[in-house]
Amino acid sequence: MTPISKRVGVLGAGQLGRMLAIAGYPLGQKFGFYGMSDDEPSALLGHMHKQSDDTDSLQKLVDFADVITYESENTDVETVRKISQTTPVYPGEKSLFVTQHRGREKGMFDQLEIPCASYRIVDSLESLQLAVDEIGVPAILKTTTEGYDGKGQFVLKEKEQIDEAWKSIGGRELILEGFVEFHRELSIVAVRNANNEHVYYPLVQNVHHEGILRYTIAPAREVSEEIQQQAELYMQKLLDELDHVGVLTLELFETTDGLVANEMAPRVHNSGHWTIEGALTSQFENHIRAICGLPLGSTEPRQPLAAMINIIGETGPVEKVLTMDNVFLHLYDKAERKGRKLGHINLIADDEESLFSLFKELSDFLPK
Amino acid sequence: MTPISKRVGVLGAGQLGRMLAIAGYPLGQKFGFYGMSDDEPSALLGHMHKQSDDTDSLQKLVDFADVITYESENTDVETVRKISQTTPVYPGEKSLFVTQHRGREKGMFDQLEIPCASYRIVDSLESLQLAVDEIGVPAILKTTTEGYDGKGQFVLKEKEQIDEAWKSIGGRELILEGFVEFHRELSIVAVRNANNEHVYYPLVQNVHHEGILRYTIAPAREVSEEIQQQAELYMQKLLDELDHVGVLTLELFETTDGLVANEMAPRVHNSGHWTIEGALTSQFENHIRAICGLPLGSTEPRQPLAAMINIIGETGPVEKVLTMDNVFLHLYDKAERKGRKLGHINLIADDEESLFSLFKELSDFLPK
Incomplete structure (x- = not known):
């Protein structure tokens, strides 16, 4: 040792x-x-x-x-x-306690003045009706705990759906969130170690399909210095308030009024997988450095553009991936199953045109 | 699966x-x-x-x-x-049989018209004397099998040392090799899969100290297109003649008369460790691809310059390495012991000046 x-x-x-x-x-x-x-x-x-x-x-x-x-x-x-x-x-108990409950998470966003959707915690049909009256429709009803990849969610488009929504995922504590009009979904991965070093990866752009992340572009296109700094400020507040040690990820909506926090995860995140070949230090290495009390590594991208495409449900033509340059395969050794994350493909490119042409070649792995 | x-x-x-x-x-x-x-x-x-x-x-x-x-x-x-x-x-029996014996290896270089030092196999004091008469001094006496990192070698500077040399490593089959005057030591890593695909990494420059590789610069500086092609031609002949599947490494001397083969190894090689972060596909991944019947990956460097510094004997100030950008630590989890390879540090740089300044910061890991 x-x-x-x-x-x-x-x-x-x-x-x-x-x-x-x-x-x-x-x-x-x-x-x-x-x-x-x-x-x-x-x-x-x-x-x-x-x-x-x-x-x-x-x-x-x-x-x-x-x-x-x-x-x-x-x-x-x-x-x-x-x-x-x-x-x-690491991350400690507080990070876990807050992030595993959507209500506590939103409470911390409020406390730190990080914009997020309006929300109400509900635990009965009656409180749901009251919440819908206050928040309005459209709104999204979610379980306060668990639920990932779009599971445990119900989109309320009309007030008439209240009964249906409660029947579908109710009978337990839920959170009703106001609908946020957004241009696109972004996320930021940040790292803090016990010596209070903070590092931030660039904002990335995420595209979901049927509730599952399908691909990430890194860095997100057309993000101003100001927006990146805004995101880093939010992360700094969260990392410090949680006394967080390790990687913390925040999913954000980009709206006409700026960034709106969606949810956070006290861990390495699917939207950070591009960092394995795409950044000087991967999110995985930086998480290990942070929890082991080591200095954090540079989050600089190694090239102008990178991307990550998830392999979902079926392994697909992975041998073809191995014939392509600037493309890196990462399989997880999991059996095929609908909606399951089986691996991902990392891409690096010098410009958007090259990246687009790699995406075209990899269209088998993208949602139809 | x-x-x-x-x-x-x-x-x-x-x-x-x-x-x-x-x-x-x-x-x-x-x-x-x-x-x-x-x-x-x-x-x-x-x-x-x-x-x-x-x-x-x-x-x-x-x-x-x-x-x-x-x-x-x-x-x-x-x-x-x-x-x-x-x-x-993989690599198959023939690759193993030839490369584990310096005499067979040299025989194959001769057969394929790949220049190498003159040599004689000797198995007695008398045959050693005869060989020294024919090859002259200086010459290097080596065991035909085993021996690595300078072990099992004796440098014969004068004919008077014959007895001493035989006493030191004799009593078994040896090979006497003529001394090659060289500017520097190079090596090339190549890969062949069973579908007869061949790929070649660029020639790299290796610096040894006390018989142990200390650092590698990749690609080697000032290598003409012609020299690279010469090295690739030698590798192609060797890969095909051996019906080799996997990585093959050839160590070469650069002399005023061109490249002279020193020895080869039927495996991933210390002088190829830079490829982990330095090339689009590492030597390790390409070896796995080759032996698993998969398409080979690109051997292109990811940046203008890369280097590898071995961590020898003592782990040294590795925490400092983690504070540096463009530097990647690879520890092998081995106990410290004189002359033992405990890990290596990979470096990437845009130019020689940047690389030199990284080397300066890492001088603790370089021979004094």
Whole structure:
């Protein structure tokens, strides 16, 4: 072990853990995972502690680790609190507690004067009716916790849909969010370490289809210096308020009135996958640096333009991808299933024309 | 498993296996290793089959693997021959047989009309005396097999040293090589897959100290198009003659009479480590592509200049490396030991001045 080497325990064993490990081994780190099965994307990339193995498997990961991190904002806060008594967990409990609940998240946006959609927490048909009267339609009803890739959401176009909406996802705590008119969806990935260093990647532009991120352009086109600084200011406030250590991602809407926060994730993010080849330091390496108490790396792009295309549901003609220049394949070793993220393709280009021509060649991987 | 995924078994579990795995997982490949201990650099990066486990551990690796490769040209040919009866081994037996013996290697250079030093195989004091009479001094006496990083060599400056030389490394088959006057040491990494695709990285310049590679500049400065083509022609002949599948590396001397072959290795090579961030496709990824029957990736550099500095013996001030831009750390998770390769640092630069200033900042890692 070198002076900078640590044993990193990851709660989860999916593609994020896999890419954290691939980025972390070159720094001399060792990895362990707490997951479900030996078929998961991270299973071969370190010590695998399965939930099913025995009741001690989580403790075994904790015993192995110098520092613990997690793949998902849906990680149990109580578990993290308990682990924290013996082993540091980054990002910390507060980051997890706030980001796993849309109401708390919006509350923090308000507190820090970061613009976001108007919202109401509802827990009954009656409170939903009241909220719709206040917020108006169109509005989006969401579960306050869990829900990703468009799951657990209902778009209320008319007041007459209230019953239907409550039947569809109600019976639990929900949040009604006012509809935000936006030109496009952006996101920003930022990193903070325990020494209070902050670094920010450029804003990127994200295109979703059926609730799932399909591709990212990095940096987002036509973003003024001012808008980038605005986004960085929001991130700085959030990182500091959360005392966040690790990567934090904020999804934003670009509107005629400026940036409006949508939601945040206390982790490496799909919209940051382009950084593997696209930036001087990837989001994965910077997350590992941050949680291991190391200096953060440069977030500079390595070329004028980069992009990321998700491989969704079917693996598709990946062999063709290998015949193309300036294109990098990242498979997660997952079985095909509708809507599932199986991998992604990173692209680099000197200009928009070159990028567009790569997109054309990769049209099999884009939504029809 | 995707259509391009294979299970790769590696004979050896050192840093080369480690970097092959880090490059191969994103293509959806799985890895297994046949090694000595759980402390080896690859041990956490796939299924580890230890020689000490039981007599079946090699067979277990073979049973796991769709294809087998190896880390070292000193791999036992008989073992490879046996494995080949059930599972493809790349590079094949011929590549291994020729490259693990300096006499056979030189024989192939002669056969393919690739210039190399004059040489004689000797197996006794008498035949050594005869060889020195024919080749003259200075000359270098080497073991025909094994020997790396300057081990198993004796520089004969005067004829009077014959006894001393034989005592020092004799009592086994040796090769006496004529001394080549050279300006500098170059090397070229090339790749061939089973579909007979060939790709070549640019010639790089290598600087050794006490027999160990200390740094590489890529591409080598002031190499004419003609010299690059000459090197590629030599590689093409060697790849085809060996029916080689995978990476092949050739070390060359640049002399006033042109390129002179020194030795070759049937594997990814220390002088190709710069390709991880420096080229569109790394030597490690291209080796995996080649042995898995996939199309080869572009060998184009991603920037005007790159370099690699080895971390030898002591880990040194690696935390400082993390504070520098355009610099990438690669540690192998090995304990410190004199002369041991513990990791390397990759550098990228737009021009010689920038590269030089990075070298200055990293002088702790360079020979005094």
